Amino acid sequence: MPAQRASHPVFARYYARVSLAMDKGGMAAHRRQLLAGLAGPVIEVGAGNGLNFAHYPADVTRVLAIEPDPHLREIASRNAAQAPVPVGVCGGVAAGLPADDGTFDGAVTAFVLCSVPDQHAALREIHRVLRPGGVLHFLEHVRASTPVLRRVQRLADVTIWPALAGGCRTSRDTAAAIQAAGFTIGQLEPFRFPDPGLTMPATPHVRGIATRNP
Ligand SMILES: C[S@@+](CC[C@H](N)C(=O)[O-])C[C@H]1O[C@@H](n2cnc3c(N)ncnc32)[C@H](O)[C@@H]1O
Numbered sequence: 457m458p459a460q461r462a463s464h465p466v467f468a469r470y471y472a473r474v475s476l477a478m479d480k481g482g483m484a485a486h487r488r489q490l491l492a493g494l495a496g497p498v499i500e501v502g503a504g505n506g507l508n509f510a511h512y513p514a515d516v517t518r519v520l521a522i523e524p525d526p527h528l529r530e531i532a533s534r535n536a537a538q539a540p541v542p543v544g545v546c547g548g549v550a551a552g553l554p555a556d557d558g559t560f561d562g563a564v565t566a567f568v569l570c571s572v573p574d575q576h577a578a579l580r581e582i583h584r585v586l587r588p589g590g591v592l593h594f595l596e597h598v599r600a601s602t603p604v605l606r607r608v609q610r611l612a613d614v615t616i617w618p619a620l621a622g623g624c625r626t627s628r629d630t631a632a633a634i635q636a637a638g639f640t641i642g643q644l645e646p647f648r649f650p651d652p653g654l655t656m657p658a659t660p661h662v663r664g665i666a667t668r669n670p
Pocket of ligand 1: 462463464471475501502503504505506507508522523524525528548549550551565566567568571572573
């Protein structure tokens, strides 16, 4: 696999704006549902500009938010200061999380497993820093269920999409990768986002909860 950068400065500036519009368009409700039920110490991988922070439930005792891009990390740090639970933001990448084994009760990814260069390496690290029985809450756009859209996704992934979208790949079977990394998926909700309108390569989404196997 070719080396890929974790920081994409142009995309980061674009995402800092478009993510606010997505939240207004309904994604904030998905973020709230994503984080519901979390408790104890939590690690959020690829926290971006920190749009999840406002939605952490009170049972979460602290969040360690990892974000490799300096621009997004700066915005995330400002959002951390307004969060309802303690949030610490630091640099790092998913394939080498700055935490000891079994530290966290929960882990969160939102639109990150599409962007990491190596999904398995990222998920192996999340597995390592979760305690046995800990939970991964994930919100990701994923491989389509129809052959035609899958073909479009594969084409997008080998042409312009990753360059435009910060290294994102649209055709990843993320639920299968989560299970292959030693998790059992207990909840998996497929949905389209945005729901009405034109189907794009990144339209099929899932929100789910997976438990770390012992
Ligand atoms: C589409 S943004 C999503 C940001 C945020 N999670 C959200 O929900 O809005 C993708 C994020 O993944 C981060 N990212 C990319 N490669 C990464 C890596 N190797 N390790 C950790 N985060 C990464 C990017 O910097 C960016 O913040």
